[in-house]
Amino acid sequence: MCAFDLLAATADNLLQEKQNATTSSDRLSENDGDGFVKEECLDANKPFKAEHSDEASCDRRYKHEFVKEKKPFKAELSDEGSSDRKRFCNISSQVYNQNRCSKEQLQHDNYGHSCIASIVTSSSCSERFAAETAVEGKGQNGMENLVRKVELGSSGCPDSSGCKIDGDVSKVKDKLLKFGKVPIDTGTELCCFEDPLDEKPLALISSCGNAKLSGYDDSMPQSSLSKGYDNVLVDSRDNDENFSDCAHPCTKIKSFGPIMFIDDRNIKRKLDSKYHEVAQESKRNTLSNSVLDGNVKPVYSSRKNYDKSQRSQMNIPFKKRKLFNCSSDTNSNGYSRRGDTSYSPENDTNHSVSCSSSGMSKGHGTSSLDHSALRSRDSHVKLRIKSFRVPELFIEIPETATIGSLKRTVMEAVTAVFGGGLHVGVILHGKKVRDDNKTLLQTGISHGNHLDALSFTLEANSSQNKSPACATDSLSVPSADMSQPLIVYPSSLGVTHQRASGFSNVLPEHQVTGLGSLVESDHDSAPSPINTSVEKKSKDSKELITVPEMGMEALVAIPVHQKSKRTEIVQRRIRRPFSVAEVEALVQAVEKLGTGRWRDVKLRAFDNAKHRTYVDLKDKWKTLVHTARISPQQRRGEPVPQELLDRVLTAHAYWSQQKTKQLLKHHSKPCLL
DNA sequence: CTTAGGG
DNA sequence: CCCTAAG
Numbered sequence A: 001m002c003a004f005d006l007l008a009a010t011a012d013n014l015l016q017e018k019q020n021a022t023t024s025s026d027r028l029s030e031n032d033g034d035g036f037v038k039e040e041c042l043d044a045n046k047p048f049k050a051e052h053s054d055e056a057s058c059d060r061r062y063k064h065e066f067v068k069e070k071k072p073f074k075a076e077l078s079d080e081g082s083s084d085r086k087r088f089c090n091i092s093s094q095v096y097n098q099n100r101c102s103k104e105q106l107q108h109d110n111y112g113h114s115c116i117a118s119i120v121t122s123s124s125c126s127e128r129f130a131a132e133t134a135v136e137g138k139g140q141n142g143m144e145n146l147v148r149k150v151e152l153g154s155s156g157c158p159d160s161s162g163c164k165i166d167g168d169v170s171k172v173k174d175k176l177l178k179f180g181k182v183p184i185d186t187g188t189e190l191c192c193f194e195d196p197l198d199e200k201p202l203a204l205i206s207s208c209g210n211a212k213l214s215g216y217d218d219s220m221p222q223s224s225l226s227k228g229y230d231n232v233l234v235d236s237r238d239n240d241e242n243f244s245d246c247a248h249p250c251t252k253i254k255s256f257g258p259i260m261f262i263d264d265r266n267i268k269r270k271l272d273s274k275y276h277e278v279a280q281e282s283k284r285n286t287l288s289n290s291v292l293d294g295n296v297k298p299v300y301s302s303r304k305n306y307d308k309s310q311r312s313q314m315n316i317p318f319k320k321r322k323l324f325n326c327s328s329d330t331n332s333n334g335y336s337r338r339g340d341t342s343y344s345p346e347n348d349t350n351h352s353v354s355c356s357s358s359g360m361s362k363g364h365g366t367s368s369l370d371h372s373a374l375r376s377r378d379s380h381v382k383l384r385i386k387s388f389r390v391p392e393l394f395i396e397i398p399e400t401a402t403i404g405s406l407k408r409t410v411m412e413a414v415t416a417v418f419g420g421g422l423h424v425g426v427i428l429h430g431k432k433v434r435d436d437n438k439t440l441l442q443t444g445i446s447h448g449n450h451l452d453a454l455s456f457t458l459e460a461n462s463s464q465n466k467s468p469a470c471a472t473d474s475l476s477v478p479s480a481d482m483s484q485p486l487i488v489y490p491s492s493l494g495v496t497h498q499r500a501s502g503f504s505n506v507l508p509e510h511q512v513t514g515l516g517s518l519v520e521s522d523h524d525s526a527p528s529p530i531n532t533s534v535e536k537k538s539k540d541s542k543e544l545i546t547v548p549e550m551g552m553e554a555l556v557a558i559p560v561h562q563k564s565k566r567t568e569i570v571q572r573r574i575r576r577p578f579s580v581a582e583v584e585a586l587v588q589a590v591e592k593l594g595t596g597r598w599r600d601v602k603l604r605a606f607d608n609a610k611h612r613t614y615v616d617l618k619d620k621w622k623t624l625v626h627t628a629r630i631s632p633q634q635r636r637g638e639p640v641p642q643e644l645l646d647r648v649l650t651a652h653a654y655w656s657q658q659k660t661k662q663l664l665k666h667h668s669k670p671c672l673l
Numbered sequence B: 001c002t003t004a005g006g007g
Numbered sequence C: 001c002c003c004t005a006a007g
Helices: A002-019 A021-031 A036-044 A083-095 A103-108 A124-136 A143-153 A169-179 A182-197 A240-244 A264-282 A306-313 A320-328 A403-419 A469-476 A508-521 A529-546 A552-569 A580-593 A598-605 A614-629 A642-672
Strands: A116-121 A202-207 A252-254 A370-375 A381-387 A393-398 A422-428 A431-433 A454-460
Touching (some): A393 A403, A580 A614, A580 A642, A598 A614, A614 A642
Antiparallel strands (some): A252 A393, A370 A381, A422 A431, A422 A454
């Protein structure tokens, strides 16, 4: 297996790598005056959250713009386009769960001729791995520790002390084989799924742990992140403008591993339940931290014709808000918002949901989980989870896509993962707490104890498919297991133009080719256009047949025409459930503007939410009113805080009354006259 | 293009 | 969310 050979080679290089460590970090430090980057590197080298809960630099890192990349073996990798090389990258990125930071390098090493870039953030594996390690300690196998050593050792950072590889690579291989855990899984996956696309040059960017990429100018062509970088961390902190700039047609996101292909509804369902789990543990401020910090800064692009541009973007899903929602959201199942405020709806400007979440702006889509526990007076345990590690993601995106779209793509992938079947693990004193029925007190999580040893993990549901081999299939031909790609979003089929404000570096060819490959696998959240058209066609045909006057030519010609038309244009937008934050914004806007002024509502509260049309808002209001009227038990989906629903009813009643008053006036006036 | 409402 | 009538 080439993977193991590569692994072995990697191990060999680790030593050399380590020798260069000092130099590297020095260089890195220079890149950033205060040595931040260096710090970041070290930080990123913490696959084991439980053991690295101290992140004093956590916040700081987000104030800096950087992209981490790592090229373990530049020499070997110089042969671009070689599939071996790619494999090598994949493997090495697994082993090297570490990133060297250098924006410059990244920009310089631009292979720039590829069509597709694949990005893998593989942390789920190491994530799970970490958890298990923590639980079982050195138990049954030392392999995990060994691997860990490898990972740490590869960091090239002075901090990584445990980097003795002992040269016995074969041991590693064997153990990896034997236990088939993570690192190998991912490596295999990567190898597998790039094969089908081998003709196209691929850029694989794999980041173990954090999907963070920040500070990149969105105008920077994504091709900058190309081949040589098997490890790019991205902070998906983009603003709304970019956010709206829809994904590239060729953009595919797939999540491998346990969480794979779930349709939209399942996602939501799971997200809901999962969220509750989290909520119980952390009350709030959990997921929020991790993901969404985009959208925080509202961009008031004076888009008077938002609808126009919007239409073109409409087919692109942006689930950011969903995450959002997870975070800012709250109760309904008894988890009540504790008076805080993730958002500041008071502001009067064009506040959209996004900006209203300013409280989350500091959120970081980080990888490592960290928390601090505070004691409250009443024996409640207060936990604060600073961040979660994002489990493994696979992202495939054209190199010609913009950074902005990359960010969004990553964002969507992250969102999908969150909704796709994660559960929260609790680790206390390095041990995983498995008994869900124990009380916190029984477990030792009480306000009287030091809770430093408490940490949480996001873990993929074990029930899901773990087989890496399936990754191969899932890429091109969805297997039975993963017939539902988590996210595969073709952009709107009929649309070719990009918004002016967007960075449309996308070549038309790519759009076309991308569509071709995507349509096939797009039978998840959004119905395949083909299927739709077929349905419609048959329906139309029937209708046509019932028309006596219709001649045969017409019978034939019309359906054909309609088919092609619908195939290209008709595509139902994917469902994007409103987040609580969005609902909040909507309610607020309606309270002020009233029902019936949906365009104004849109402009006021959702101007930068391209995917929300005024019709959507109207519909949402409709459902909100309905939701508010039914019993909480009958409600589905993400729970909307009762407080909001009350406001909905109040506002609805008020404006209904206003309307009738208006009507009466108009009616009475003529009568009086 | 917007609204309003049914599907 | 979609579709469409109506203004």
